[in-house]
Amino acid sequence: MKGVVFREFIDMVESSFSPEIADSIIELSDLSTGGAYTSVGTYDHREIIQLVSRLSERTGIAVPDLLRAFGNHLLGRFAALYPSHFIGRNSTFDFLSILDNKIHVEVKKLYPDAELPVFDHSSPDPNVMAFVYRSKRPFADLAEGLIRGCIAYFNENIDMQREDYPCEEGAHTRFMLRKMVNV
């Protein structure tokens, strides 16, 4: 997992909880770098799972809730860090439809060792999108948070239903997004 994700996570813990809590979860985790992540470095994704688990123990907030909150926050940070991906995009469906074959492709060019998930999308009707996430890593809650962050970014009213499929390793999840049209 790229260091940029770790740094954003630690920054969020410092600002949403406190710098002391950030220090204590770093200390209680077994981290290769002792918590000093560089944005371009690559670190074992299990380190972020450890940090989130320690934060959950410390705050009493469940791990999936913390990952969703982090995803939501991270989308806003991506918008600030990589604005070019957002220029000309006017909706969640528009943005998500280019995530796999444009945005994450650019991310891969920038960071050739990035370990990215795979997404499929289809729209059986213009108000509905089925968005399927597959990864060797268990980050469906993070994906849900990132999608919620997109919906907030584009200020839309979209209902999301989620279905997790059994898989041996990582995650396979379908998100059904439905625009709530005012009648």
Ligand code: HEM
């Ligand atoms: C401008 C927008 C985005 C940028 C720049 C971006 C970039 C990145 C980067 C740098 C990583 C880390 C790769 C690594 O760990 O090696 C990542 C991972 C990930 N991205 Fe994106 N991303 C964007 C939008 C999204 C959105 C909207 C989703 C929604 C589902 C998403 C889903 C994920 C997930 C779930 C991961 C964790 C890795 C995994 O699941 O295996 N990303 N992304």
